[in-house]
Amino acid sequence: MSAAVSASVVSIKVTPQQGQDEGSGIILDTKGHILTNNHVVAGAQNNTVTVTLTDGRIFSATIVGTDTTTDLAVIVLKNPPSDLSPAALGDxxxxxxxxxxxxxxxxxxxxxxxxxxxxxxxxxxxxxxxxxxxxxxxxxxxxxxxxxxxxxxxxxxxxxxxxxxxxxxxxxxxxxxxxxxxxxxxxxxxxxxxxxxxxxxxxxxxxAKHAFLGVSLQDGTATADGVTRQGAVIEQVSSGSPASNAGLQVKDVVVAIDGKAVAGAESLTGYVRAMSAGQQATLTVVRGGKALDVTVTLAVQAETAASSSGSSQSGGSSNPNGSTQQGGQGLFNPFGFFGQG
Structure with a gap:
């Protein structure tokens, strides 16, 4: 299978102020759009990177757009060849x-x-x-x-x-x-x-625009009907937010979203960030020892320099803007690049 799909994969070189970084990407269409990680192209000078196709041909590419919230970016080849092989995207x-x-x-x-x-x-x-x-x-x-x-x-x-x-x-x-x-x-x-x-x-x-819930969260547990489950404890509800409009309250514990278990603040944040503004979600909430379902219509996150599109913060102080930290464990790191400098 490798030979059949490798033509849709590219190598990306970025020349920051010092050294050289490398990453990978996939060809999206015959126009030369390529999907990659934002942290691959973040250090590019003049919004320009170098792309090498699997057959060794080298092209310059410019950054079309980046999204720090999801760590995704799209670049486009300058003067793309006519024989590009776009990847087949699954589900x-x-x-x-x-x-x-x-x-x-x-x-x-x-x-x-x-x-x-x-x-x-x-x-x-x-x-x-x-x-x-x-x-x-x-x-x-x-x-x-x-x-x-x-x-x-x-x-x-x-x-x-x-x-x-x-x-x-x-x-x-x-x-x-x-x-x-x-x-x-x-x-x-x-x-x-x-x-x-x-x-x-x-x-x-x-x-890119992102859906948001409009709460600050902490990891926690809740007990309803004699069963204790992990969840995301609401610490703050922003006025006028989707959460506020749906009637969510401080100290509610979200234990599921659309039937999927919520393991904590980061889990709920990840689910929300994968959804679209205007999309409805059913949150299973434990309130006062009883479980109830609350329907929320997500809205567009108002982007600011300090905000992101999720819904939570775990293991630390609350953040009404909705970004999530891991509590300082430092276990998950974005890939480093192959620095040659």
Whole structure:
């Protein structure tokens, strides 16, 4: 399968003020649009990067748009060739634990590297801080055991039919220093359904809008009908927000969204960020020892320099803007790049 899909995968080189960084990307269309991670292109000078196709041809590309909230970006080739091979995008909602997967990318500058494994878990809340910024990316990711390393960032995760089901973006590492990190069999990919939504917005407008709930959260537990479950405890409700309009209250504990268990603040944030403004969600809330369902209509997050589109903060002080931190554990880090400087 590697030979059949490799033509849709590219290597990306970025020249920041010092050194050189590398990552990966996937071809979206014949116009030369390429999807990658925001942290791959964040250091680009003059919004320009260098793209190498699988056959060795080299092109310049410009940044079309970036989204720090989801760590996604779209670039476009200058004067794209007529024989580009766009990737086939799959449906991440159809993925199940145990599915075989293949990651293809540019780890440590080794182009066209393919590694295989299985889907280890779904909706795994992953919090990762982008290097050099205060932005925290929270995603309910696809967890895989296929080996991925620095340079795989932005590359595709394929299913057994050669369809892209995720964008490899981060790894768990035992090291607190990303330059010393490597695969320990715990890799994470942004689900392709989220990536498709963000990419289409970036191509259309150069930016992406995000749904938000309008609460600050903490991790916690709640007991209803004699059963104790993990959940996200509401610490603050913003006036006029979707949460306020739906009647959510401080100290409510959200234990599920649309029937999916909420393990904590990051989990709820990841679910909300994967949804669209105007979309309705049913929150299962424990209030006063009783469980009830609350229907919420999500709205567009008002973007500010300090805000993001999720709904929570865990393990620390509350944040009404809705960004999520992991409580300082530092386990999940975005990939480093293969710095040659």
């Amino acid at each position: 991440s909602s159809a993925v199940v634990v145990g599915d075989p997967v293949m990651a293809v990318g540019n780890p440590l500058g080794l182009a066209n590297t393919a590694t295989t494994g299985i889907v280890s878990a779904l909706d795994r809340p992953v919090s990762a801080s982008e290097g050099g910024s205060s932005t925290t990316v929270v995603t309910n990711a696809i967890q895989i055991d296929a080996a991925i390393n620095p340079g795989n960032s932005g590359g595709p995760l394929f299913d057994a039919q050669g369809r892209v089901i995720g964008i490899t973006s981060s790894i768990a590492t035992l090291s607190q220093t990303s330059s010393q990190s490597g695969s320990i069999g715990l890799g994470f990919a942004i689900p392709v359904n989220l990536a498709k939504n963000i990419a289409s917005q970036l191509i259309s407008t150069g930016s």
